[in-house]
Amino acid sequence: MARGQQKIQSQQKAAEKKAKLAKQKGSDGKSAAKVALKFSCTVCKTLMPDPKTYRQHFENKHPKSPLPEELKNAPTV
Structure with a gap:
């Protein structure tokens, strides 16, 4: 298990990855639903x-x- 600084870095990296994925596909499905x-x-x-x-x-x-x-x-x- 990661502890201390490693844990913080891992959480930051995961948050950045999640934000990047959300930005690529659009954070909500409203735009896709509106097209339909x-x-x-x-x-x-x-x-x-x-x-x-x-x-x-x-x-x-x-x-x-x-x-x-x-x-x-x-x-x-």
Whole structure:
């Protein structure tokens, strides 16, 4: 087991390595998740990943609103 100065150096080295890895891949997955969300609801501006989910959302949350043109050809559930 490392003791004293060796332990401190080992911890610093591990922290630097972890910070470097986090910087390379992006510290959080928000940016990657945001890229996957391509459709935006015309009423509430909620982001959806695909037209099927968008259509489900629109039919459930906005039943009185007319269906947008981009959802007319979307698959139904």
